Amino acid sequence: MSVHSNVKKITTHQLREMKARGEKISMLTAYDYSMARILDGAGIDVLLVGDSASNVMAGNETTLPITLDQMIYHASSVVKAVRRALVVVDVPFGSYQGNSTEALRSSVRIMKESGGHAVKMEGGSEIKESVLRVLSAGVPVMGHLGLTPQSIYKFGTYTVRAREDAEAQKLIEDALLLEECGCFAIVLEKIPATLAHKVSQQLSIPVIGIGAGPNVDGQVLVMHDMLGITQDFKPRFLRQYADLNTVITEGVGRYIADVKSGGFPTEEESY
Numbered sequence: 001m002s003v004h005s006n007v008k009k010i011t012t013h014q015l016r017e018m019k020a021r022g023e024k025i026s027m028l029t030a031y032d033y034s035m036a037r038i039l040d041g042a043g044i045d046v047l048l049v050g051d052s053a054s055n056v057m058a059g060n061e062t063t064l065p066i067t068l069d070q071m072i073y074h075a076s077s078v079v080k081a082v083r084r085a086l087v088v089v090d091v092p093f094g095s096y097q098g099n100s101t102e103a104l105r106s107s108v109r110i111m112k113e114s115g116g117h118a119v120k121m122e123g124g125s126e127i128k129e130s131v132l133r134v135l136s137a138g139v140p141v142m143g144h145l146g147l148t149p150q151s152i153y154k155f156g157t158y159t160v161r162a163r164e165d166a167e168a169q170k171l172i173e174d175a176l177l178l179e180e181c182g183c184f185a186i187v188l189e190k191i192p193a194t195l196a197h198k199v200s201q202q203l204s205i206p207v208i209g210i211g212a213g214p215n216v217d218g219q220v221l222v223m224h225d226m227l228g229i230t231q232d233f234k235p236r237f238l239r240q241y242a243d244l245n246t247v248i249t250e251g252v253g254r255y256i257a258d259v260k261s262g263g264f265p266t267e268e269e270s271y
């Protein structure tokens with residue numbers, strides 16, 4: 001019997017129950033086996049294989065360049081590490097916006113080739129057909145509204161979205177639509193806290209916020225940002241829980257000094 005066989009896995013159904021009983025949902029991004037193993041062991045509820053891998057893993061300025069094959073590679077590494085968390089995988093830019101057949105094909109590839117448990121797509125009414133088609137194949141879909149980084153060249157800026165009434169109203173309508181379509185949860189990124197609260201109250205599916213204030217059903221952050229690996233990204237919504245950049249720099253500095261001085265390895269560290 002596997003040592004992990006008695007671990008109760010998080011399901012989309014459980015997330016909805018957590019919302020119903022007022023238990024907040026914790027979510028972080030992950031892109032590789034070793035980190036996913038630590039985050040899962042720490043008890044995170046949801047791991048998002050975000051297309052932010054394009055930024056923090058590949059060094060791109062935006063999320064647009066990452067490919068479906070690259071997302072599948074990251075997701076399969078994360079899935080192998082996870083015992084408990086629900087693994088949600090971003091469908092990358094250019095692999096679902098064309099039409100619902102493309103969306104289905106990309107989502108099926110993610111599910112089949114990575115073993116992920118659900119997919120996430122950015123957008124509201126514009127991607128309704130794609131969301132419905134993917135859901136009809138039995139693939140759970142998480143929505144993503146507000147600041148949707150795949151549309152950065154349309155927005156032209158990463159500032160807070162939906163401050164104006166018209167955009168706020170469209171966001172509420174899109175959130176209701178995504179729930180009606182059958183999405184199991186929605187991410188709201190960088191919108192006013194009062195609007196996010198309103199959306200969370202109107203929906204029975206969980207609303208996970210990033211820069212959307214405290215009155216939603218859960219929070220998500222990019223792991224590299226909250227652990228202090230990223231250095232040059234400090235938006236107001238980000239709380240840094242560790243300073244891994246300093247920890248790693250100091251550790252590597254001591255290693256370099258030991259190698260240079262001949263202090264490493266010692267006799268005990270040799271064969």
Ligand code: KIV
Nearest residue numbers: 029050051052187220
């Ligand atoms: O790709 C990502 O990391 C995301 C989060 C910011 C929600 O979509």
